[in-house]
Amino acid sequence: MRSFQSQCTNMAEFGQDFTSQMVIANYQQGQWSVPKVQPIGPLSLHPGTHVLHYSSTCFEGLKAYRWQDGSVHLFRYADNIKRLQNSAASLCLPIPSYELLEEAILSAVKSVENEIPDLPGALYIRPTLIGTELNIGAAGRGSNEALMYVITSPVGDYFIGGIRPLKLLIDDENMRSTPKFGQVKTGGNYAASLASVTQAREKYGADQVLFCPGGQVQETGAANFILIKDKQIITKKTDGSILPGITRDSILKLAQSQGYQVRELDYTVSELIDWLPDSEAFLSGTAAVLSPVGSLIYQGVEHKVGDGQVGKQSMQLKSSLTDIQTGQKQDKLGWTSLV
Numbered sequence: 037m038r039s040f041q042s043q044c045t046n047m048a049e050f051g052q053d054f055t056s057q058m059v060i061a062n063y064q065q066g067q068w069s070v071p072k073v074q075p076i077g078p079l080s081l082h083p084g085t086h087v088l089h090y091s092s093t094c095f096e097g098l099k100a101y102r103w104q105d106g107s108v109h110l111f112r113y114a115d116n117i118k119r120l121q122n123s124a125a126s127l128c129l130p131i132p133s134y135e136l137l138e139e140a141i142l143s144a145v146k147s148v149e150n151e152i153p154d155l156p157g158a159l160y161i162r163p164t165l166i167g168t169e170l171n172i173g174a175a176g177r178g179s180n181e182a183l184m185y186v187i188t189s190p191v192g193d194y195f196i197g198g199i200r201p202l203k204l205l206i207d208d209e210n211m212r213s214t215p216k217f218g219q220v221k222t223g224g225n226y227a228a229s230l231a232s233v234t235q236a237r238e239k240y241g242a243d244q245v246l247f248c249p250g251g252q253v254q255e256t257g258a259a260n261f262i263l264i265k266d267k268q269i270i271t272k273k274t275d276g277s278i279l280p281g282i283t284r285d286s287i288l289k290l291a292q293s294q295g296y297q298v299r300e301l302d303y304t305v306s307e308l309i310d311w312l313p314d315s316e317a318f319l320s321g322t323a324a325v326l327s328p329v330g331s332l333i334y335q336g337v338e339h340k341v342g343d344g345q346v347g348k349q350s351m352q353l354k355s356s357l358t359d360i361q362t363g364q365k366q367d368k369l370g371w372t373s374l375v
């Protein structure tokens with residue numbers, strides 16, 4: 037099914053359209069090759085490759101924007117590079133240097149410069165690292181060989197229907213990850229959340245699941261969860277169990293500079309439900325940007341967030357962020373870089 041926006045602009049659903057080029061580098065015998073630009077196309081992997089059995093894979097997601105004057109800018113890419121390096125270390129994969137990843141990301145964007153959509157579209161960039169050692173006996177150790185590639189995709193809105201209040205299902209039984217592995221951007225964490233998210237969609241028409249194992253609020257399957265209440269910003273603290281979102285961090289910093297009190301803490305589902313009537317809530321992430329939440333379903337009952345509509349303060353915070361990302365406001369924090 038194509039989104040409303042897709043029908044209007046002929047833009048494919050998020051993540052289904054790809055540019056013509058990719059960047060690729062290999063790690064073999066203790067050395068990385070120089071990243072190479074080549075036409076995007078299938079990878080050839082032996083069926084005994086480590087990643088296909090032991091999920092030795094991690095990735096990143098960041099965006100480049102074409103500003104009104106035609107120039108192209110990345111947002112906080114240094115933070116994505118560091119997070120990918122942390123993920124690689126957690127997965128015992130060879131860790132590409134900062135410089136190698138920087139070169140790969142910049143050349144991936146430059147190689148498709150004329151395929152980057154105008155605003156409000158963007159170029160979504162997906163650096164990926166996989167363990168390529170040919171070994172089905174290496175269940176108990178990391179892959180000694182790896183492949184790093186960067187693919188890119190022209191994108192619009194992440195959620196079908198553009199900006200609308202989302203419906204979330206609170207799942208207090210399942211975990212999307214383990215207490216320390218939630219901070220790793222690896223396919224296994226997404227695989228672990230799939231059954232819950234699929235069921236929430238089919239049974240409740242929910243857009244996403246808010247994972248709250250043991251009654252402790254964490255995050256959704258693909259974005260952080262943030263609440264606004266009485267000029268306070270409330271969100272789960274980063275303790276290894278959730279992905280330390282770069283959008284989350286940006287929103288918290290912008291909110292603080294606008295006089296909000298930022299509270300990063302542990303909180304329960306029952307506290308959350310108590311706060312909902314006079315709160316706003318939203319998801320934050322590179323893909324989701326800042327997507328308002330209108331209601332949460334818990335134990336079969338739907339609880340509205342505020343009046344159930346798109347929150348005003350949330351949208352103001354979203355503009356503060358996107359104005360910087362898209363060059364409409366001066367970037368005083370040094371978050372954007374010209375490609």
Ligand SMILES: Cc1ncc(COP(=O)(O)O)c(C=O)c1O
Nearest residue numbers: 258259260279281282283321322
């Ligand atoms: C599980 C999860 N949490 C949070 C985020 C948000 O992270 P970021 O703002 O860095 O995109 C994402 C998005 O990639 C995600 O997949």
